[in-house]
Amino acid sequence: MSTTQPLLIELGTEELPVKALPGLAQAFFDGVLDGLHKRGIGFDREGAKPLYTPRRLAVRLNGVTTEQPEQKSEVLGPYLNIALDADGQPTKALQGFAQKAGIDWSELERTSDAKGERFVHRATKPGADTASLLPEIVREALAAMPIPKPMRWGDHGYGFARPVHWLVLLLGTEVVPADLLGVRSDRMSRGHRFMHDKPVWFSAPEDYVESLRSASVLVDADERRERIVREVTAAAQQAGGQARIDEGILEEVNGLTEWPVAIACGFEREFLAVPQEALIATMEANQKFFPVLDAQGQLTERFIGIANIQSRNEAEVRKGYERVIRPRFADAKFFFDEDLKQGLESMGEGLKTVTYQAKLGSVADKVARVAALAEAIAPAAGVEPAQAKRAALLSKNDLQSRMVNEFPELQGIAGRYYAQAANESAEVAAAIDEAYMPRFAGDAIAPSKLGQVLAIAERLDTLAGGFAAGLKPTGNKDPFSLRRNALGLARTLIEGQLEVDFTRMLHRASESAAFQAPLRQLAEVERKSANALKSSDLQTSGETSGEMLAVLNGENIQSFVLERLRNYYADQSVPGQQFDAVEALVNSLDTLTLYDFDRRLKAIAEFAKLPEAEALAAANKRIRNILKKVDGDVPTTIDPARFVESAERELAEVVDAAIADTDPLLAQRDYVAVLGRLARLRPQVDAFFTHVMVNVDDLAVRNNRLALLKRLSDRLGSVAAIEHLSI
Known part of the structure; x- marks a missing residue:
């Protein structure tokens, strides 16, 4: 009968790389447990975790079964029509199968599957002792560890993260014999390098943590x-x-x-x-x-x-x-x-000689573009344009400072100190620092409106310049960190609750970047941009080419930012259908503000909770499909005198009332209230599709019904394309 014994494995090394240490310990721990599991060896996981210090990796389990369970095997043989001849005697195929199994063919069992009956060899053998399997389990765990460049020592052919000096391998009170990475297993470990120069002896795995603590080592x-x-x-x-x-x-x-x-x-x-x-x-x-x-x-x-x-x-x-x-x-x-x-201002002179990007000019050129954008964005944020321009013009000057040259992570932070020393306003000084926010994933956006304006302008120019220079990310390559900049831009607009015309500002930024780059490079970018423009469309005029590229890149960047937003909301557990519903609507609008996008998305999330949501989404999907099949323009004129059925008359009345109620709500952008009011239309919508046929022979009646459906659908889709919520 199998029993359980505690298990201890400790691998002693030279000092392991500090940043990789937790990952190495976890990988070793997982590898050992996986090896036990694959072999059917039971173990007690309670309280177990990776144990490690700079000089050791260890696994300690409270209980491990001392042998495998019985090992059952099943090997399928030939089907009967191949295994037996006409007289029911074994063919060579069956004899060969039986010989390989080491038994007479008459001892084979039979089984059936979809193709018919066949021979099968089933066998059971005792499980192996766990102790005999442990060396291979440890070997596999070591081989699977994520060590990109194993170190080699001596004249050995093997390698590890660092040279190995000792191995402890105990199952219960017994040492499990093993030779791994040039060392032989033992029960002897080592304590603190300077505070305990004697070997540490373990009588059993249970002693491990306390024995090392006594040797001035905290292995946990x-x-x-x-x-x-x-x-x-x-x-x-x-x-x-x-x-x-x-x-x-x-x-x-x-x-x-x-x-x-x-x-x-x-x-x-x-x-x-x-x-x-x-x-x-x-x-x-x-x-x-x-x-x-x-x-x-x-x-x-x-x-x-x-x-x-x-x-x-x-x-x-x-x-x-x-x-x-x-x-x-x-x-x-x-x-x-x-x-x-x-002084901060004089530092700016040096920016003229620093290349920002070969196709986009110097850092001074970038600063000028950002300043113009900040000045244009400022009114939407309630910021004085002149103040935004001033902050932007100073925002990169600290790149020429000795402090930032020594501590690159102080970009913006150093500028804030130098601006304060130069008696710039507190708002301008703070904004120079805040322009870099969010600096990393999970970081807050700029707290002040002026800082938000600078952060937006900076990222708009970075995105526009990256696209104009043909640096759009591909795969894992993102040399200008455009993905991070896109998300930082979107977060600032949304979390800052800024009603900035995103579409217009994208086009403005793209136009500025387009005219910065050489025309021959622009033409090449245009040809490669999703086949949006044919090379024959390019004009000889540099101005025309730049304008075309600005429009093209503005649209591409908007799609790029929305794709980053999709991931941003997915991390917040927003269903993809709800995002699709809002994106489908805003893509049809002439202007877009991301704060408005966010409010629409939150309203759709509330609408989706209503019991009427699914039916209205399905109804709007049905309406859209009906209207798509109309030849020519969809009728828009409704004549109440042409209503035939009471259901269409009632629907027209409640639609008129809903439009009157939601017009002021849409003006206030109270999208939750809009959708809540529209949800009340469900009974009349259901009744219409139950009792009214739209495509009747009478053209006047048909057009009247189509016009009613269009009026209804337009209002149902006023917050988002709710048909995307329908499965």
Whole structure:
């Protein structure tokens, strides 16, 4: 009878790559469990998780069955018409099958399928001992790990992420013999490199975590993480502040330590004159330190380092941490001071010599385009156009600063400080920084209206320029980050609740970008743009060619942005049919605002919850199909005297009433109320299609009914093409 025993596998290595460590540990854990499962070996998953430190990957399971269950096999043989001759004797085909199975043909069983009866060999054999299978399970798990460039050591032919030094493989209290990656399994592990120089001996898997803890190794990553947060928080509170704990930095520090110890440190107050973002970036990205902030969220002269050792002389560790950041802080202060001497406005002169993109001119050219767009967008956001233009003209100047050259991630942030130092208005200074928002997925949009205007103008020009230069993303290639810019643009317009004429601004941005690029390049782009224009359509006039490209690219960019929005809403669990319903309508409109798109989509979501929604969507789909089949123009004149059936007369009356009620609601863009009112038409619509035939022989009656249906359909589709909701 099979029993269960705890299992421990530990692979000891040189320090593993910190950013890859959690993924490697998870892959090793999953690989071992998958290997057990494939072989039918039962195991207790409760409480199991990847265990790891920089020097080890481990799997510990509370219970694993000590042998496989019986292994049953079934091998299908030849059909009877092939297996037996006319006298019922075995043919060579059957004899060969039986010989391969190792039995006489008369011992074979029979089975049937759709093609008829055939011979089958069924066998049962005892399951193998788990211990005999474990080496291959571990080998498979190691081979399947995502290591793009395995490291090789010595003269061996195998490789791994880092050289391997020990292997623990215990099933219960017994060592499972195995030779993997040049090491032989044992029950001996290693403790902390500096705090425990003796081997760590495991009598059983249950001892694993506690034995290593006694050897100054916290093998549970969750326990290490909690310890880091607890110690950093306490050290910051003792320093009179609160720690800034970035999740990414926390994860890296967790992957760098086996026994983390917080060390409270400090630096000279004079460095606080430097933008705190530069100091924080240096502490976090370069040294993996945790800055300490005051109650207002401002940087103090304190920070917390994490040592991978309980030092007897903590003061020396502190000195080392303080010494290592001082030169970088000094450099940052020098760059900042020199930039202040130059001034933000004079930095802009250098943008004329910096190429933005070969076909789109210099960064100064881009700034001029963005400034013109910002000035045009500003009124829709309630922003003073002159202020928007001023902010845009200064928005890229910090790219020429020494600070941004050293800390590229401070683009915009440095500009805000330099604008403040130059006595620009607080709104302009903030907008220079906010123009880059959202900076990453999940980041907030610019908080101020002026910042939103700059963010929109910047992304409009980037999209228009990318399309004009033929840089539309293909597959995984997106050199201008146009997908990210498209989503950032859409989010800013929607979440900022800005009624910006998106279509008009796209055309304006595209026209500006089109005339920036050389005409011969424009012509090539035009020929390649979805066959929208034939090469014979290109005129010899550069102005005509640019105008044609502007219109073409404006339409292409609008479709591109809407496709990004489709994914954006899909992530919010918005059904594709609802998105299609709104997109189908707005594509027929002369103008488009994305905030209006969002409101229509939310109204459709509410409408779809109503019990009348499905029937009205199906009715509108039916109406659209009827109207499509009309030869020539669809009639629009309704003559009440030509109504024959009471159902059409009643429908006409309720449609008139619904239109009168929804006209002011549409003007107010209260789309939820519009659709709620239209939902009340369902009884009359159902009655019409039950009692009225549209395509009667009497042409006048038929046209009158078609005109009524068109009037109804136009109003049903006034918020979205609701027929898309019909399955």
